[in-house]
Amino acid sequence: MNPLKNFLFQLQEISLLVWRAFIGLFRKPRYFSETIRQMDLIGVGSLPIVLLTGFFTGGVLILQTFPTLQYYSIQNEAGRSVATSLVRELGPVLSALMVSGRIGSAISAELGSMVVSQQIDAMRALGTDPTRKLVSPRILALIFMLPLLTVAADIFGIIGGAIVASGLFNQETNVFITSVRAGITTEDLIGGIIKPLFFGLIIGSISCYKGLSTTGGTVGVGRSTTSAVVVSSIVVIIFDFFLSKAIQSIFDIGRI
């Protein structure tokens, strides 16, 4: 199959998988407890790395931008620059990339192992729909938890920026916080929540598809895991561009 055909085929299959997962939510049996379990694994389990990522991202943003702002005598806007960068862009994208690496790989490895050991076939033979039992809870958990993780990353990013601004550049914390509050608008917050909703869907659907389409034994599991992380990361970054443009257009952000 040539690359374009392959791409279209995979896009079709992922779309069908998401559709079946979505339709399955409205029919019994519903796997509520499994969804809660996945939310715990994804949300609580990813919290440490997301907080660390946010904290050091906020810190390095101040580290890099403060001298430039100081040069133009607008160092009091440091808080605003960190906050808008984090809330609009870096918080959602970096959180998604962290979760893609941690959770995307775990999902595709788990489902891929089940495929090669015939557990998926056994599930179907015993009358259970693997899409409803395995895919729906994971995608739903990612859609719910990624926005919450993103908010946590944003908060810790702002804290990290404040610590660096006051510790290294002797800026007063209340100046920093005032600047943060002035810089963030409601539209920024809404946009910063909308993005992780889509990113959660992208990571969940790609990882589940890659896992369930594993072939070739244990080598195939490794291949599909790598592919799940790489593809979902790239799609998040590409999608982020178009989503940012759409949010800007809807909320009229970024016009001078």
Add this chain to the structure above:
Amino acid sequence: MLSADLETEPEIIAEEKLGEIADIENAVDDSSRILPAIEFRDVHLSFDDKKILNGVSFTVRRGETKIILGRSGGGKSTTIRLILGLLKPDSGQIFVDGEDITHYTEEEMMRVRQKMGMVFQEGALFDSLSVFENVAYRLQEQGVDEETCEKEVRRMLQFVDLEDAIDKMPSELSGGMRRRVGIARALVGDPTIVMFDEPTAGLDPPTARTICELAIKLRDLEDVSSIFVTHEMNNLEYLSSEYATVNEDGEVIYEMEGENLCLINTEVIMFRDGEIIFSGKDEQLRKTDDAYIRKFIRGK
């Protein structure tokens, strides 16, 4: 016809009428056994350019065990996957209990699978669930209460002689124990059709023998129709020449067919490159002149 006779010989006519009723009842009972449990009609399947099944046709009667022999890659496991609806044929028809399942959707197949049990190679147990949860899986998915689940699970584990392992995880079990738990899981819900996909692969001879004894028990004591896929001649030997009965003490014993008894409920089909090259009894298989089959049986 009946009313004219009633005026002349009422007792004889009444007896005839009772006889007709008995015949009708017997016919109703027998007709349920006329429909084959499984039927393949000219089934073809290819993956990319490779022909997997090429015009395969066979039936499995009620209460019959069909042993499918063949080399690896010959189409044996694919046959089972087609019956379960895990794959769809390119052409031909597949019937289960007289129902054409060839083009059934996944949802329609869920209903058909209720009457089927499948024993996968190496068991295919769910790693993250205990033995109890594995065996109870179908019942728990159906929302059956905990007490009934436990009772049924214990009954199935007793059948495979593994009740002590009820709380263990699959990783704590040996290969043979995992296969037996797989059999217990397949039998929950009392399926009328059970399929074994190379259930003794990689097992030592005594453990393989245990698996075959379970299949024989199902055939002879539970009247289950089954397909037994294997490439091991020992399994053919056990299944085609031994039968299970229950002695006076209620114990299951295995006896050899001999002069007084000949097993008629077990037949053999052999696959080669997606085609059936033999179908019949094991005695005919051993007497065949076909060089390929003789080499398969004897190994040289």
